[in-house]
Amino acid sequence: MAKTKKQSGQLGLRMGLKDERIPKLFGLLLLFISVYLTVAFVSYLFTWKIDQDRVLRFSWKLLSEDAATVDNWLGRLGAFLSNFFIYFCFGLPSFILVYFLGRLGLNRLRRAPLRPMTNLFVKLMLFTLGLSVLLSFAFGSLTDFPLGGGIGDYLVSHLSGVLGGFGVILLLLLLFGLYLIFEARIDFNGSPRQIRNDVVDHFSEMVRFRGKPKPATAPRTAPAPAPPAPNLSSPKRETDRPQTLAPGNHGDFEIESPRPRPRTLSEEGREQLRGDQMEMPLESVGDLTLVGKDPLAVGGDNLIVADGDEGIDTSLAVTEENADHSEPYDPTADLPSYEKPHLQLLLEGETGKHEVDRAELEANKDQIIETLLNYKIEITKIRATIGPTVTLYEIVPAPGVRISKIKNLEDDIALSLAALGIRIIAPIPGRGTIGIEVPNKNPQMVSMREVLESEKFRTAKMDIPLALGKTIKNEVLVADLAKMPHLLVAGATGQGKSVGINSIIMSILYKKHPSQVKLVMIDPKKVELFPYAKLESHFLAFLPGQTEPITTETTKVIHILNSLCIEMDQRYDLLKKAAARNIKEYNEKFVARRLNPEKGHKFLPFIVLIIDEFADLIMTAGKEVEMPIARLAQLSRAVGIHLVIATQRPSVNIITGVIKANFPARIAYKVTAKVDSRTILDSGGADQLIGRGDMLLSNGGDVVRLQGAFVDTPEVEEVINYIGQQRGYVEPYLLPEYNTDEEMAGSGALSYADLDDMFEDAARLIIQQQHGSTSMVQRRLKLGYNRAGRIMDQMEQLGIVGPSQGSKPREVLVYDEMELTRFIDDLRNRS
Numbered sequence: 001m002a003k004t005k006k007q008s009g010q011l012g013l014r015m016g017l018k019d020e021r022i023p024k025l026f027g028l029l030l031l032f033i034s035v036y037l038t039v040a041f042v043s044y045l046f047t048w049k050i051d052q053d054r055v056l057r058f059s060w061k062l063l064s065e066d067a068a069t070v071d072n073w074l075g076r077l078g079a080f081l082s083n084f085f086i087y088f089c090f091g092l093p094s095f096i097l098v099y100f101l102g103r104l105g106l107n108r109l110r111r112a113p114l115r116p117m118t119n120l121f122v123k124l125m126l127f128t129l130g131l132s133v134l135l136s137f138a139f140g141s142l143t144d145f146p147l148g149g150g151i152g153d154y155l156v157s158h159l160s161g162v163l164g165g166f167g168v169i170l171l172l173l174l175l176f177g178l179y180l181i182f183e184a185r186i187d188f189n190g191s192p193r194q195i196r197n198d199v200v201d202h203f204s205e206m207v208r209f210r211g212k213p214k215p216a217t218a219p220r221t222a223p224a225p226a227p228p229a230p231n232l233s234s235p236k237r238e239t240d241r242p243q244t245l246a247p248g249n250h251g252d253f254e255i256e257s258p259r260p261r262p263r264t265l266s267e268e269g270r271e272q273l274r275g276d277q278m279e280m281p282l283e284s285v286g287d288l289t290l291v292g293k294d295p296l297a298v299g300g301d302n303l304i305v306a307d308g309d310e311g312i313d314t315s316l317a318v319t320e321e322n323a324d325h326s327e328p329y330d331p332t333a334d335l336p337s338y339e340k341p342h343l344q345l346l347l348e349g350e351t352g353k354h355e356v357d358r359a360e361l362e363a364n365k366d367q368i369i370e371t372l373l374n375y376k377i378e379i380t381k382i383r384a385t386i387g388p389t390v391t392l393y394e395i396v397p398a399p400g401v402r403i404s405k406i407k408n409l410e411d412d413i414a415l416s417l418a419a420l421g422i423r424i425i426a427p428i429p430g431r432g433t434i435g436i437e438v439p440n441k442n443p444q445m446v447s448m449r450e451v452l453e454s455e456k457f458r459t460a461k462m463d464i465p466l467a468l469g470k471t472i473k474n475e476v477l478v479a480d481l482a483k484m485p486h487l488l489v490a491g492a493t494g495q496g497k498s499v500g501i502n503s504i505i506m507s508i509l510y511k512k513h514p515s516q517v518k519l520v521m522i523d524p525k526k527v528e529l530f531p532y533a534k535l536e537s538h539f540l541a542f543l544p545g546q547t548e549p550i551t552t553e554t555t556k557v558i559h560i561l562n563s564l565c566i567e568m569d570q571r572y573d574l575l576k577k578a579a580a581r582n583i584k585e586y587n588e589k590f591v592a593r594r595l596n597p598e599k600g601h602k603f604l605p606f607i608v609l610i611i612d613e614f615a616d617l618i619m620t621a622g623k624e625v626e627m628p629i630a631r632l633a634q635l636s637r638a639v640g641i642h643l644v645i646a647t648q649r650p651s652v653n654i655i656t657g658v659i660k661a662n663f664p665a666r667i668a669y670k671v672t673a674k675v676d677s678r679t680i681l682d683s684g685g686a687d688q689l690i691g692r693g694d695m696l697l698s699n700g701g702d703v704v705r706l707q708g709a710f711v712d713t714p715e716v717e718e719v720i721n722y723i724g725q726q727r728g729y730v731e732p733y734l735l736p737e738y739n740t741d742e743e744m745a746g747s748g749a750l751s752y753a754d755l756d757d758m759f760e761d762a763a764r765l766i767i768q769q770q771h772g773s774t775s776m777v778q779r780r781l782k783l784g785y786n787r788a789g790r791i792m793d794q795m796e797q798l799g800i801v802g803p804s805q806g807s808k809p810r811e812v813l814v815y816d817e818m819e820l821t822r823f824i825d826d827l828r829n830r831s
């Protein structure tokens with residue numbers, strides 16, 4: 001009994017020490033001390049002359065001597081401590097130590113690992129000493145103030161005795177040089193400007209010191225020009241308005257606050273119209289209701305499908321490491337100086353042009369009513385919602401009127417309204433009303449800039465937010481590509497598809513750091529995406545040895561698609577090892593340092609594959625392209641690989657059943673025939689669009705009409721240049737090597753029949769264990785020495801393991817079992 005009590009007492013003690021409140025308390029105390037000393041030191045700068053005599057006279061007894069008065073703002077303790085540190089120790093650089101105390105306090109409060117603090121302490125201590133010497137040496141004789149403190153003065157007098165004054169200067173320079181080489185690791189190969197930039201970067205980084213140690217494997221970034229200053233001379237559309245961002249905050253959506261642009265009368269009128277909710281009897285003159293809710297926005301945000309990631313088998317043992325709550329891993333730390341593009345690089349939207357005057361509304365409404373009456377369709381109410389390019393008239397038919405009847409009159413109504421692009425939605429899903437969309441006489445262009453600066457986009461907490469355009473209700477629609485999870489874009493030529501692709505890419509570039517998203521670009525037409533090649537060392541991913549980062553040739557495309565499949569398999573493997581269901585969970589674990597990089601774990605960026613025009617690919621390579629696309633589309637969602645594929649040939653031999661089945665989210669621009677619309681959306685509608693970025697977005701059935709955001713090629717180039725000029729990764733993001741069948745066949749003249757019966761088991765074992773040892777195969781599979789040796793040789797011939805290395809195990813060259821299965825299937829098919 002006594003023993004149990006003792007045990008529980010120990011347990012209590014242990015729990016007490018482990019109690020996370022203790023380091024926090026300690027941290028708070030340190031912070032207090034740091035603030036206290038800062039104030040005392042600052043006060044010392046003003047009061048040192050008055051206080052010094054008293055402090056020196058009383059020494060530490062000052063603290064207990066009530067009669068002694070001092071001027072320091074923090075009393076006798078403040079006077080004593082500041083005198084001690086500044087006068088006796090380090091002079092002005094004492095502030096550096098106070099800074100360190102503050103950092104340590106924060107570190108304890110956050111319960112981050114202590115090791116970086118030790119490093120920081122050593123660094124700052126040396127820096128403090130060096131600075132004390134420098135100050136004493138250079139300015140000590142100019143003032144009575146103890147600039148370098150007692151220690152600085154002592155070292156200077158001692159050193160200058162030994163080395164002479166000039167010797168001290170040389171010594172200081174030597175120390176600085178050593179610091180640059182060993183600590184700042186400055187590369188002296190660059191131009192003087194680059195070296196200077198690197199030094200400045202280093203020191204500013206140190207002062208900012210985020211305490212996030214770079215991962216051991218982090219590539220060192222090459223010296224490159226510092227990020228360019230914001231381009232203040234970027235072109236403006238129409239008006240040359242003042243800058244709206246504070247310098248230095250470019251692209252930082254949180255702090256950027258656009259100045260409200262001057263409103264035009266017509267805009268104000270519109271706003272008011274939109275705000276109004278008027279329901280009037282039909283007979284009255286202005287019997288229009290302007291609604292505030294978008295009846296069509298059945299999609300809206302709902303477009304983003306619920307997060308039902310296809311889970312993977314997580315039964316494997318969890319290999320969690322570093323459960324000691326170290327400081328989170330910061331994927332952006334490899335490129336800390338990267339600045340997202342700022343909004344001034346884009347043109348401002350047109351203003352004052354988009355008038356929808358009341359007369360137009362009334363005329364359209366009257367005509368709709370009249371036309372319907374001609375066909376004996378009575379209605380009880382009509383409401384209008386004005387969008388950027390079209391106005392939606394929502395009508396409530398009189399009881400007893402069949403909806404199909406109205407639907408059949410679509411062409412007649414269009415004819416009588418003498419306008420192109422009438423689209424009838426009968427009924428509007430979930431509302432039981434009928435929608436008639438009529439194009440506005442003066443359509444409004446939706447600029448990329450206004451959608452990017454919208455609150456919705458700026459605050460979007462999505463994995464891959466895409467600001468696609470504005471809905472009929474003039475609301476910016478932001479969709480998450482990660483949840484779509486792939487996007488098929490189609491439309492006749494010249495209707496806005498390329499602009500749409502650019503706006504998708506812009507959304508990503510404006511929101512994401514290069515460590516978070518990688519783009520794989522395929523452009524068989526060779527003209528659309530080539531400007532993005534400049535993002536090679538920032539955002540692009542491609543194959544090793546690929547000279548052009550944007551893939552244009554069909555054979556290379558096949559390689560890259562298969563390589564992405566391998567990347568997908570490898571990612572699944574990593575997820576499985578980490579017992580994570582999807583990339584989000586995986587990265588969360590990695591960031592929390594619960595996955596060990598030494599076991600192959602790494603932060604996984606999202607990968608977005610963009611194919612601008614896949615028609616030619618399907619025509620020339622058929623299944624070879626279609627199959628990997630389908631495989632990726634089916635499986636890649638959970639591992640963060642998303643596809644955006646576009647075509648201007650929306651026919652069934654291009655948008656095949658296989659492709660359609662795997663792309664629930666689709667965008668249709670204007671097409672010429674209803675059948676094309678059906679091919680893309682499974683319904684008509686795209687043939688009635690008006691072009692120039694007018695589009696329908698469908699996600700698993702819901703269809704939303706949008707006016708796509710417009711971004712012009714020069715704007716795109718500005719943004720690309722802004723990013724391209726910044727320092728990038730030394731190593732671009734490379735996809736796994738893909739060996740073609742011929743290459744694999746060359747790896748050995750072995751046929752499937754030649755393989756030992758136990759070959760597959762042995763290969764699986766080796767791959768699972770990632771350990772190429774013959775004796776392990778022997779032992780685990782109960783095989784004789786010779787047979788196991790033969791199997792190993794066969795594996796070597798097939799490139800599964802490397803050559804024998806004497807007594808050491810062979811290198812395992814195949815990473816996961818899926819790859820092995822592919823290997824074996826290929827062999828089997830060939831024989």
Ligand SMILES: Nc1ncnc2c1ncn2[C@@H]1O[C@H](COP(=O)(O)OP(=O)(O)OP(=O)(O)O)[C@@H](O)[C@H]1O
Binds near residue numbers: 491492493707709
């Ligand atoms: N969102 C938009 N807002 C306003 N105008 C647009 C928009 N998108 C496209 N346009 C207009 O339509 C023209 C053609 O657009 P775009 O080049 O994107 O078409 P496309 O379908 O890609 O053509 P192609 O298939 O020949 O490449 C643009 O130059 C522009 O004038």
